Structure formats: structure tokens, C-alpha cells
Amino acid sequence: MTQRHPRPGEGPYTVRTPRVVAARRLQRRRERDAAGLFLAEGPQAVREAVAAAVVQEIFGTRDGLTRFADLMGSARGGGARISEVTEEALAALAETVQPQGLVAVCAQQPVPLEKALAHGPRLAAVLAEIRDPGNAGTVLRTADAAGAGAVVFAGDAVDPYNGKCVRASAGSLFHVDVVRSPDPAAAVSVLKGHGLTVLAATGYGDTDLDALADSGRLATPTAWLFGSEAHGLPGDLLELADARVRVPIYGGAESLNLAAAAAVCLYASARALEAVP
Template sequence: MRTPRVVAARRLQRRRERDAAGLFLAEGPQAVREAAAAGVVQDIFGTSHGLTRFADLIAGARGSGARVSEVTDEALAALAETVQPQGLVAVCAQQPVPLRKALERGPRLTAVLAEIRDPGNAGTVLRTADAAGAGAVVFAGDAVDPYNGKCVRASAGSLFHVDVVRAPDPAAAVAAIRERGVRVLAATGYGDTDLDELADSGGLGVPTAWLFGSEAHGLPAELLALADARVRVPIYGGAESLNLAAAAAVCLYASARALRAPATEERSERGAGPTAQ
């Protein structure tokens, strides 16, 4: 049976309804667990099997004030967007962070997704940015909704770990980032700077924001012009190019390694002293 609360939750599958309510759906135990840890869960709907299987998760969410409702398999299937839902769907509060506030926190690594429309790609880049230690991910311009169900699933919980920013004007966002003294690098297959050469020269060891454009159209010319450098990932084999998610992973991890290197070297030097004596 689909109760009024289930019907209301199902409306959140549409962006217009999500934006109006400031809510979204997180599907599956991993996403629900991360959402509960972040304190954004309002309601959890679960089948009898799902509530029993993930009893510890449910108990923790209840302790944080979430309402928990048992629903039929049919009702859960109506809320879920996957073919084989895993028994839990949560209604969560959106928590977008204003760009100004995100920049005030001084992230050393930021990903800017400019006009990226594919939710799977966007969610994967968000997950990769989180893994690489980025502090913020900016969805700029007419980008996909970060609270789109497919994007939420592809992020595998990383949506709740980093500052998620919506910036309607990509150029203004880039300008604001540069004003904070952050180096802006545009990832493009036609870049005049090679990523390996940039890394070898020490050019990645400073606070950096990477610009990524859509897989179909790349970055618009006006954003490329605003970047401090236009960087290409070298292709050593016969592949024509890398897809967006793969290229973003290479770029973000190159920066992550460079940004962590001084601390790693300092720790090594501190540890080497007593051993040498």
C-alpha cells in the first residue's frame, strides 16, 4: 500500500519537486548509512527484510530523529529507481553550500563540473574528488542536479563528505575561486600543457581547482580562457581519448599526490633522524 508519505516521497524523483521541497532520495544501505551519519535523514522507508537486515543502521537513524516506516515491496519499488532495490530508501535534506562559504574553508583541491549533464559521470567524479581529498565539488552552470537519483547512487556516499556547491554562473565561480589565490586548471584533450610535465615541474603542489566539461562538448571557450593553464592528459597508447570520469581521476589524483608530498617528506625526515643515529 502506498501511503500519502510514500506518494510525497516518490515525487522527489522529479527535480522540480526536489528543488521546491529541499529534499531528495537516497537509495540503498550505503547511501542511507552515509546520509544518517551526516545527520540529513528525515524519513526511512524499508521492507520488512530490509529493516531487519540493516537493524543497526535503522537504530542509529532513529536515534538521530529519523522516522522509520515499514512498506511493502511494491511501495519500495515505486520509490527506488534501480531494478533490484536493496530494501531501504531515505528522504534526506539537501545541504548545498554557498561557494563563498566553501572557499572560506580553504579547500586545497576543488573540482568544478561545468555544464556536465550526465548524472552517472557527475556522481563518479564527485566520488573520485572525495577519494582524492577534495574539499568541494562545484556544479556550475546548467549542470546536472547533484541530488538526481543516479548521481546520488554514483557518488556512493561521497555526496555527504564534501561541500556540494551549485553555481549558476560558471565564469563568476571561476573568478571567485581565483580571487582566493587558487590556481585554476582546465582539463581538455587539446590543452597546451602536458599533465606529466606540469606534475614534474612542481606546478601541482599549490591549492588547485580543476575545471571539467561535459564529455560531449568539453569546456566552453570562455572558461578555457579564464583558466591559468589548459592541461591535457597524455595518451601513450592507441586510445583516442579518456572519458570524463577517467580523465578527472587522473587529474585529481595527480594533484592529490603533489599536495600531500611535502607532508609525506617531512614525516619521512622526522622518522629518519633516530634511525640514523
């Protein structure tokens, strides 16, 4: 494998090498937003990023670059720079306890809501004020698996390019249109204007999900609203929704967590939509 190494005598990049220092800054949201870049960690995320043609540079240990030589060849073919780093430098770039040898610097590709809707998605998810990156990334992954075409991070939601969110999405960040919308209510209005039924998932909903599915009302283009696990959806968004939907609880559990409830709702819609000729 032909790979990009530092100049002769320089050795692998270290934690003090300017390129590594610059990449480490991307662990902070302010720096990510300013640069329009983010970090993707581990071979799975890097592979998806390479396939999406968003990788600018890959930092890898000698072992990591060797083990994933084919992936490095694909990345190089797409114009990415390949840089060997020390184990210490890789650990500084990674945010996991046991990094897997690769970290990529990737270009952010947020999509305006109007452009995402121009693609005609039949299913979308809106993450309103959800601040937990693990939950947000998991919902993003679930939305992708359910066939959603767009995921909207609305209001004061977590940064979709946060390292934990990227890891929790397991590559789905690169599969769907990721939208940032500072005004959740405005996003709902746009979704409605494009003909999507807007459903708010809430434990206090007056509409039962099973009854909604049995009525056939899920067999139309739909956007699901999900709120934070701690506070739920704001009242104004609940009022704007076409229906406020609760997931039925048949056992003794008080409620479902956000990711589980989102999976139930999104898959109910996916099943209904798939049945439409």
C-alpha cells in the same frame, strides 16, 4: 528492534499512502528543489546519510528494516522516522531494478561557494555544464577519494541530488561541500580570488599533465575544471583558466572518458599536495 509502524490495522505503507506518494515526487528535480529534499537509495547511501545527520525518514520493507536493525537504531537516535512499506511501494520509491530494501528522504545541504572556500580546501573540482548524472556522481566520488574539499556543479549541470548521481557518488555526496553555481565564469573568478590555481582539463590543452606535475606547479591549492564528455569546456572558461591541461595518451586510444580523465588529474594534484610538508 522498536520501529515505527503504521497504525494498528493499517498495515505497511503502500504506493497509495500519502507519505509514499509525497516521497515519490522527489524523483523529479522540480519537486526536490521545491522541498529541499532528495532520496538516497540502498543501505550504503542511507548509512552515509544517517552519519551526515540529514535523514528525515526511512522507508523500508520488513526484511530491509530487520537486516539493517542497527542502522535503523542509529537513524532513530538522530530523529529520523522509520516507516515500513510493502515491496511494491519500495520498488516505486527506488530507481534501480533490484532495490535493496531501504530508501531515505534526506535534506539537501548545498553550500555557498564562499563558505566552502572559507574551509580552505586545497583541492576542488568544478563540473561545468556536465549533464550526465552517472559521470557527475563518479567524478564527485573520485574528488572525494582524492581529498577534494569542494565540488562545484556549475552552469546548466546535472542536479547533484539526482537519483543516479547520488548512487554514483557512493556516499561521497555526504563527505564534501557540494556547491551549486549558476555562473561558471563567476565561480572561476571566486576560486581565483581565494588563491586557487584554476586548471582546465581538455584534450586540446597546450600543457601536458606530466610536465605540469614535474614542474612542481601542482603542489599549490588547485581547482580543476571539467566539461561535458560530448562538448568539453566552453571557450570562455578555457580562457579564464590559468592553464589548459591535456592528459598524455601513450597508446592508441583517441581519448579518455570524463571520469577517467578527472581521476588522473585529481590524483596528480593529490599526490603533489600530499608531498608538501
